Amino acid sequence: MTTHNAIFVLFCGGEITLTNEDYAPSSLQSEGYIHACTATQVEVVYQRFYANLDSVKVAVIDPRRVNAKLVFEAPSEPMDAHTGFPHIYGKLNLDAVVDIVDYQLFTHQEITPDILDVLAHYRFDRLPVEGTLYKSTWRADNELGDSTPVGTAMMGMYCSALKSVSCFHRLTHDEVWHFYQGDAFNLYLLYPDGTSQTIVMGTDFSKGQQIQCRIPAGVWQAGELAPGGQYALFGCTMAPGFTGDCFEAADHDALKQSYPEMAAVCNRLAINNHETKMPAGFAS
Incomplete structure (x- = not known):
């Protein structure tokens, strides 16, 4: 499965910024990939892993700009989702991250390629x-x-x-x-x-x-x-x-x-x- 709409990575605090180096969380070492999700899967991931944590943020990622191999496949643990989850097999290059939003402000809407193009071009704060x-x-x-x-x-x-x-x-x-x-x-x-x-x-x-x-x-x-x-x-x-x-x-x-x-x-x-x-x- 491929997609051109945005994919998302949930994280806490300052693990990802628009100015730091490539993102390589512990799952990349232990499982071989970075866990990501689609707009319809963000809520499932949040409730399963992040609901009791503070300062949860959502990195908005343009999948067309991800340098590492991106595969949609079954999650490592059973999840209530209708499709495979996006897994990033390598470090996440930060120029693929086009925005970071607090989870409480996340709207769970699809972010289309035309919007991703604007975000990537201007790199807004x-x-x-x-x-x-x-x-x-x-x-x-x-x-x-x-x-x-x-x-x-x-x-x-x-x-x-x-x-x-x-x-x-x-x-x-x-x-x-x-x-x-x-x-x-x-x-x-x-x-x-x-x-x-x-x-x-x-x-x-x-x-x-x-x-x-x-x-x-x-x-x-x-x-x-x-x-x-x-x-x-x-x-x-x-x-x-x-x-x-x-x-x-x-x-x-x-x-x-x-x-x-x-x-x-x-x-x-x-x-x-x-x-x-x-x-x-x-x-x-």
Whole structure:
């Protein structure tokens, strides 16, 4: 059996990162291969081996980029699965790992080759606090008096299968959003006067979609794919540029009280673990 959709390896802590060397767990020595699974098998593997462990993560792997022999075959122990499990007969080269996601955020959806191609090309990081897939693409050398760059640019990816969204936050400077490719997505704006607005970013101009919009400083903002979408590529530009100090995440309970008509969106796009600030020194 062969597949071009993503396969997955579950692990704990920092056993796999996007920057370390090839992955060679103990099973490679003891059994001759690395245990992997498909999207429909992740839950079975988690419940069998990881349910009582902390900091469980899921490595997203593009099987087309795996250098070692990849075979789908029966597991070494009986498992409740309808098909064979992917076994990697050799070290896992880390350029085949295109994302790492916390198990609690894993959606158990198939990740298709077109999404894997984007992930492999851009090698996104995960934005602290929000968890959005992003990549910094420009930071001006010139700085203002407080060491803030005069401008910055980044690109990001919303992806339903990888639960990449923007959670509610506000910035101290204006931000310009750009639509690049993929499916339409919604930007939710909550203004200081208590009003709200939804802007649909995309290229269907007959439906009023936009390819660029400005979000004023101090406006609460969040974003996600429009229903039915799989992924979207976007960019954000700021002048003055982005630093961690200009970011403040919302307390979503307080936000719901101020914007009751947006309560469902606030619940869906709440900040993970109620964090409100970027880590010290981030993007500084």
